[in-house]
Amino acid sequence: MVKLTIDGKEMEFPEGTSLFDACEKARGEALPHFCYHPDLSVAGVCRLCQVEVEGMPKLTIACNTTIRPDMVVHTRSEKVTKAANQILEMHLINHPVDCPICDQAGECGLQDQYMAYGLYDSQVEMASKVNKAKAEVIGPHVVLDQERCVLCSRCVRFCDEITGTGELGIYNRGDRAELGTAPGTELDNNYSLNTVDICPVGALTSRDFRFKKRVWMLKAAESVCPGCATGCNVRVDHEAGRIYRLKPRYNPDVNGSWMCDMGRMTYKDVHQAGRLTEPRISGQTVRWTDLKERLAGLTTAAALKLVVGSPHQTLEELYLLKKLGEGRLCGGLAAADRGDGDDLLLDADRSPNRGGLRILDAAETDGAGLAAMIGQAAGTVLIHGGNPAADAAVAEALAAAGDVIYLGTAENETAAAAAVVLPVAMWAEKPGVFVNKDGRLQEFKQAVARQGNAREDWRLLAEILELRGQDVPGSLKGLREEMTASLELEVDLNRMPGSGFVPGGVNA
């Protein structure tokens, strides 16, 4: 441990700690900065995190300083404050101040730091500013505004150091310096939108999110990406029942500060056309109350012969499905939801909860296997989630089967094949737990309301069990308490560790 004094406070940190991080702990807030990012190399170019170290003739930048024993550091002295003020002014002299039409407004490092360290009067005439290109499309997901760029090089370092794709560079010099891609190339990798997250200003914006919503209108829900088995921690930004974007939440054990572009687009499924919103029997829309009797008859222990889950359902839902199947639960099709993975975050398994299927010993099978199970069922078949009927053999078996109940979220082959279709919630419309590829249990919260008359999955399953006369906890908390005990989980499902650090803007 190294002992040093920051702003009069004596503190201890492990050897090798960056002075920037030490100052952040001592102050309770980060030093002003644009270029520093904990997951990238030090560039030291924005020059904002200047601090005064006693015994050193000049101010020094904290991000490129390692703490030394007995250092005496001042972060709020007049000299430091004045330097931050003046350097901030330099950042802003050629800034277009087009905040009213800038998507970053409200979460912008220039705005926030101007309020904290600036508050000077502009001495630059608008007409004398350096003009650069605006709204350049530089890739499938990202738009660049050169005038807003503070050339912090975070995005360049991200592409060099994290993805290793190196699409971005800073061209030209002096105040003509510009961010850009090499001629004839574009910023096109599966992580390109992370550059938008780490851009501290409005230079890089998301083509998907651009001009959709002022950020201060958005509410955030802590969630987990449903796009693959990695389970990146995400924040669902939504307003009035609509999701506008997903942002990564910092979790050093899972995704660090990042998530992939594909994962970010999973929210679109929530708002896709063809969502199931009303229950129906044989194609006829019905009310839930009219359905109760039919459902009770079909799902008695004697009538219900086969229960099929999917790796898209939460751990709680899979647990109740297994109860419904009296200890037997088919996990669905093993070949479903597969794609190409990469070395960074994206997994070849494009479902979020195969880990949950493993915990519940719900074996997956192939199309022929599932078709055979359906063929032998001679009773009710209940399918929750997924779309097994996309497999021709399964579709054929379902057509020949007796009563098929499908709990689903969108129109598909399985919904078409089922006699009873029950609309349930998508991942963002309910709370739950997913188990990622490493067996890590991760909780996600509900972001938006369910659509139409869709039901919350676990409550619907609990109701079916109650119709059967089985006792089921009446709250999610009670259910999780029961599951923690009966599944002998190492984590208490009611006390799941979250992660509160949200990258994006100046706090990253």
Next chain:
Amino acid sequence: MSPGDTKILSARFDRTDGHRLDVYEQDGGYKALRLALTGMKPAEVTAVVKESGLRGRGGAGFPTGVKWGFVPKDAEDVYFFVNADESEPGTFKDRYCLDYDPHMTLEGTIISCYAVGAKLAFIYIRGEFGWLIDRVQKAVDEAYAAGYLGRDILGSGFDLDVIVHKGAGAYICGEETGLINSVEGVKGQPKIKPPFPAVSGFLDKPTIVNNVESVAAVPWILNHGAAAYKAFGTEKSAGTKLWSVSGPVKNPGVYEVPLGIPFREFFNDYLGGMVDGEDLKAVIVGGSSVPVLPADEMMSCNLDYESLSSAGTMLGSGGMIIIPASCDMVELIQVLMHFYYDESCGQCTPCREGTGWLHRIVKKMRRGEGTTGDIDLLEHVCNGMAGLTICPLSDAAVMPMRSFIEKFRPEFEALIKETAPAGPQSRWPRGEQE
């Protein structure tokens, strides 16, 4: 003392075919190399150079031997760079060394590499010096053929390769870490320090970067001893210095004089005073980046590190710019501000934005649109640039700017229109802030 008395570096500038190896050898060339490689340990060479008091001639004036001592003792791969990216405005002394006596610098390079343990050296020459690159390459080829480069040099077991590298003409590549980046093939902009190049430079290995003039002095120092070198100059400014003088003096050019001689003597005896009809107004003594001194202040200075420093300027590279009374100082500073604006690499915000801002304000004043407060604003911008960046280019712009205002303020004031409206009223009354 009169012109021509002191010849360490410039002794062979007038020699016919002095750039050829055979002529260099006839004149006693590569004797110092033989001395070092066959009779001295590397540490002994470093000790002699340290003892000689030789200071870096590129501009910063850091003691050369001390710099060599920063290379970690157990380092395996060490690289050596000769900085011939001579681009400080007003400076053209390294060009003379390489043009008229390239083997002097090459011999100094080989000895320096031996001292620091480098097996690969680069001579980085600015791209505009087209003919020099050929000349130096020829000298390197001759040295390989004669066994002064390559494997087992002079039977000592010491190996060295030298690569002549052509720059692309950026001022900032003369900054030692910008130069290293340039050779590494990445954008020519300074690296963040620490780590310093002597510990982690080229390819993250210990690297020493020395100016041509510093390296060129090494053979003489070994041949004659540290004491002989120290006999020239003052206590803190040992040896001789090449001055490259431009401006309307009778005899502009490159002069070698012992450090410490009075400027007045240098000006009168060597430069022959101003051309007829011109008076001396001011001098930028060490290349365009150092503060300007008016004639009277300059006349009381000696040409050494400490005298110039106490007068508020710097010896710098020795690029002496003589400014006549007919010169408009604001016009001159506009030229200089354009230079720094053009050459800022753009990575550090204060320099990237500040150099452009200074340039635009000066330009505006010279257009006749100067307003009350513009001089204060220039000073304000300087305050936001000085000492706050990775490399000294920002300071290099600030030093002339500040000194021009300080020493020649009336010329700036004359450009201000008294009728101009005052600046915008404060929208943030100070009382409302925390």
